[in-house]
Amino acid sequence: MDITLRVNGATCTGSPEARKTLADFLRDDLSLTGTHLGCEHGVCGACTVIVDGRAVRSCLMLAVQAAGCEVTTIEGLGPEGGLGTLQQAMWDSHSFQCGFCTPGMVMQAAAFLSDHPDADERQIREALSGNICRCTGYESIIDGVLLAAERNREHRAGERP
Amino acid sequence: MKLPHVDYEAPRAVAEAVELLAEHMDEASVLAGGQSLIPLLALRLAHPAVLIDINGIAELSGVSAADGWVAVGAMTREYVAEESETLAGAVPLLAAALPLIGHEAIRSRGTIGGSLAHADPAAELPAVARALDAEFVAVSQSGERVVPAAEWFEGYLMTSRRVDELLVEVRFPAAGRGTGVSFQEVARRHGDFAIVGLAASLTLAEGVIGDARLAFAGVADVPVRAVDAEDLLVGEAPSAELFDEAARRATDDIDPPADLHGSSDYRKKVAAALVRRGLRAAADNAHERQ
Numbered sequence: 191m192d193i194t195l196r197v198n199g200a201t202c203t204g205s206p207e208a209r210k211t212l213a214d215f216l217r218d219d220l221s222l223t224g225t226h227l228g229c230e231h232g233v234c235g236a237c238t239v240i241v242d243g244r245a246v247r248s249c250l251m252l253a254v255q256a257a258g259c260e261v262t263t264i265e266g267l268g269p270e271g272g273l274g275t276l277q278q279a280m281w282d283s284h285s286f287q288c289g290f291c292t293p294g295m296v297m298q299a300a301a302f303l304s305d306h307p308d309a310d311e312r313q314i315r316e317a318l319s320g321n322i323c324r325c326t327g328y329e330s331i332i333d334g335v336l337l338a339a340e341r342n343r344e345h346r347a348g349e350r351p
Numbered sequence: 352m353k354l355p356h357v358d359y360e361a362p363r364a365v366a367e368a369v370e371l372l373a374e375h376m377d378e379a380s381v382l383a384g385g386q387s388l389i390p391l392l393a394l395r396l397a398h399p400a401v402l403i404d405i406n407g408i409a410e411l412s413g414v415s416a417a418d419g420w421v422a423v424g425a426m427t428r429e430y431v432a433e434e435s436e437t438l439a440g441a442v443p444l445l446a447a448a449l450p451l452i453g454h455e456a457i458r459s460r461g462t463i464g465g466s467l468a469h470a471d472p473a474a475e476l477p478a479v480a481r482a483l484d485a486e487f488v489a490v491s492q493s494g495e496r497v498v499p500a501a502e503w504f505e506g507y508l509m510t511s512r513r514v515d516e517l518l519v520e521v522r523f524p525a526a527g528r529g530t531g532v533s534f535q536e537v538a539r540r541h542g543d544f545a546i547v548g549l550a551a552s553l554t555l556a557e558g559v560i561g562d563a564r565l566a567f568a569g570v571a572d573v574p575v576r577a578v579d580a581e582d583l584l585v586g587e588a589p590s591a592e593l594f595d596e597a598a599r600r601a602t603d604d605i606d607p608p609a610d611l612h613g614s615s616d617y618r619k620k621v622a623a624a625l626v627r628r629g630l631r632a633a634a635d636n637a638h639e640r641q
Contacts, residue, residue, distance in 0.1 A: 320454025
């Protein structure tokens with residue numbers, strides 16, 4: 191089936207089989223391999239991307255269902271060639287070890303922070319509870335997202351150091 | 352795993368979807384939010400020849416209130432229902448359960464009708480529908496059929512939907528004055544399936560319980576109403592002793608399944624604790640809504 195969608199701001203076309211998930215379409219057809227596939231049945235959260243402003247699991251959505259949608263993957267999150275505030279804060283907080291879960295964590299946190307800029311630690315833990323990390327023990331990930339929220343607040347208040 | 356080969360149809364109207372169902376019958380699976388069906392395909396637990404994707408049918412989404420009922424279109428996504436002021440005001444038990452469904456990214460795609468048609472007995476929405484005596488509207492080429500919640504859930508992942516029927520809408524009765532609700536659940540991790548869940552609703556008038564509804568998730572292959580406990584509560588004034596007795600009656604006859612998360616006996620104890628907590632919270636909440 192022929193589809194047209196926007197991925198990271200660019201118009202893309204493709205002809206995926208109906209059974210191809212959005213995750214496989216992004217990775218295999220568009221070579222956007224930053225989206226990782228862990229469990230392939232919606233449990234681990236590694237494949238989380240943003241579709242029309244909402245975090246979704248790209249292994250639980252068919253590529254053909256993304257026709258006409260605006261998709262953002264980890265490749266399109268930061269400014270060209272650099273890191274966004276969330277990515278930099280997570281970098282500074284050592285929020286990853288092996289990095290496998292990182293794209294999903296970052297996309298889920300990005301979607302959550304854009305809707306809940308003043309989220310506290312408990313809310314962030316809850317928002318990320320569907321993303322599994324086998325290395326960090328989560329603490330450094332939560333620290334990174336909290337730091338990003340704090341930097342965003344400082345930026346909004348015009349007090350960026 | 353990757354999904355198996357499957358044909359795909361994307362009707363744009365209910366009439367078209369129903370025609371496809373009549374053509375494919377039990378060879379077809381209806382694809383709504385996909386948050387349960389796609390894992391079933393990936394794990395080879397479902398083998399439909401064709402997916403009938405109803406995401407493009409605009410008439411299936413939306414929340415509307417009329418005549419003491421709130422109608423929720425089957426394709427209404429869970430996050431949309433979560434943000435609905437109509438539901439928050441008129442069906443507070445549903446509103447209380449919605450944030451507990453899966454994780455945020457699941458609710459971005461998951462739908463009210465999809466969860467209720469999937470009918471996982473450990474899920475939140477079947478317990479809510481059962482507690483409130485929701486009505487299920489199913490459409491086929493022979494017309495519309497309204498099925499009460501008591502007759503909708505037939506077994507593990509089984510409903511009384513006929514193979515040529517499409518679930519188009521679920522109707523919930525609007526909560527009256529003095530109705531307090533609570534959705535309680537115990538899970539190992541926020542967003543996981545509940546080890547046991549409980550939908551509780553109490554309506555108080557002049558300090559006396561006029562209506563009581565209790566439905567468990569996760570204690571049997573269907574959501575279970577605690578009728579004996581409800582009968583005990585009606586006509587009484589809320590008290591700790593009454594709620595203790597209700598918890599005993601609600602859990603006397605249940606025989607929950609055992610799995611690696613807990614034994615049957617453990618689940619029974621959790622269920623009793625949830626009845627006490629749920630009734631206490633619903634009674635407090637009812638006072639606030641007087």
